[in-house]
Amino acid sequence: MDPIPENANEHCPGPSSATAGRAEGCAGCPNQEICTTQASGPDPDLPLISERLHTIRHKILILSGKGGVGKSTFTSQLSFALAANPQTTVGVVDVDICGPSIPKVMGCENEEIHRSSNGWSPVFVQDNLSVMSIGFMLPSDEAAVIWRGPKKSGMIKQFLMDVDWTNSEPMDFLLFDTPPGTSDEHLAVVQLLRQSGITGAVLVTTPQEVAIQDVRKELDFCRKAQVPVIGVVENMAGFVCPGCRGESRIFYPTTGGAKKLCEDLDIPLLGSIPLDPRIGRSCDQGSSFLDTYADSPAAQAYASIITKIKELINYSPE
Template sequence: MSDVPSDCPGVNSDQAGKSSACDGCPNQKICSSGESQIKDPAIAIVAERLKQVKAVILVLSGKGGVGKSTVAAQLAYMLAENQDTQVGLLDIDICGPSQPLLMHMQGEEVHTSASGWSPVFHHEVSNLGVMSIGFLIPNSNEPVIWRGPRKNGLIKQFLTDVDWSNLDFLIIDCPPGTSDEHLSIVSFLSDVPTKAAIIVTTPHELALLDVRKEIGFCHKTSINVIGLVENMSGFVCPHCTCESNLFPNSSGGVVKMCEEMNVRRICSVPMSLGVSKAADEGRALNSEDGVVYTVYQNFACGVREYFR
């Protein structure tokens, strides 16, 4: 459902579609009729498909441009540094897929087997499989102009038709916001037991305003939040390696917001030329990229610990 009212009673409530909060909601008729409580058969199919996936991680952001896709890509790379760890990366940003570039996998094609679509495996990291709409469209410059139902249908296909097989981690790179795609992915994952979210923000006030809504979305949809990644927390000079703050913290910044929202700050990732180069070259960070490499290594270790 889209445009959920802020004080929505919930689709399973006796007041669904009948509360004053429901007035004007586009889903009011469906909720009051009881149709919203009919379980989508795809939910059981997704649970069966992902039964061998040990952990599903949603990477979310309230606002675009905060580096969410870069965080998802580098987390996947870091987790896959251990060759015994099988990692999947699913890009459900239908209108703005970034993972083909960040993984240096432009021009790759999806292959079909008897068990469904096969993830495209990274040419240098053999234990990292990726799926994105970017592999399905012939021209990366062509805009994807789809309405909600068609986007949701492809997300369902990514979960029901892709043979993810045995994975330790499935990282899902979501578009910014809290709209149709987010409601769809949360609904399809309803019966998947081990799932949680990582929320990415930058320190500036506009991003913090929207990330509060993202945290609220997770609470309303019963998604556990592993914690918050403060991206672009400062700028590391490539010459003197000093770090400078780029955003004023007039309201106390990320630290205060995390205290108010009872969310853990996982790490602070400074801006650096290493991150920009790694993103442009579609590669993992390495020790030559400076402090950010260590930050991401510790980040990945924290994620592993969370799911133990």
């Protein structure tokens, strides 16, 4: 395999460009074949996807450059919090095809997908909160998904084109829990939502520089893919003792953490969430941490972040 040119990322035209996969900077890029295929012409299924999703008001991508920063945890708790208002309808798409964790953290891992005359029906966690994941289709919790890019992209397309998310009624939020990185799944989501529109992306990181570095790459992906950035969430920002409320640094922000990153790049810092062991317990139980521990510092941080997201996207319940 030829090495990736040092200037490949600098001169990447972006997956939405007509020269995607063909530009000089594309030589040696692992995603060159995907971009070339997508740039050869519009996907004939895009109008069908746009029609299926046209009643969904806000489509938000939850991204992280590095694994293990709590992205799926944040997605699940954000969805629970948004759906706490019975007038707000929320859907969650688990785009992490090889590592689906949304069914577990949202307490619906033993459910099955049903087909109706309008397509697949998502799994409902509660009346106004639904989920779709490949985890519902696997024969066991230990079954591995060993797929190449095109097959993963095809499954994501089915989640958007074949799932009856709204039952012809308006939906307020559709959240996309993505895997780490900037690869097949991310390209597929951006391309498939091109006509129906993306409200923006929320990036999740932890304070240490090794995670911040990958967030910079994710921000570069958003710029080149023309995905608006809503803001950055700093997760695991210190440990708060549930008993004494004392705080300790676990991941030290050697270069200033998410705050310095957002100041340098002039993007919103949505907030910092302290590490609380009860968050992990809530995810293992598939329950809402914000409902169970509403008075905790972490729950208050979540609530503040959710308020900022609503303000930045100009969300008002209808």
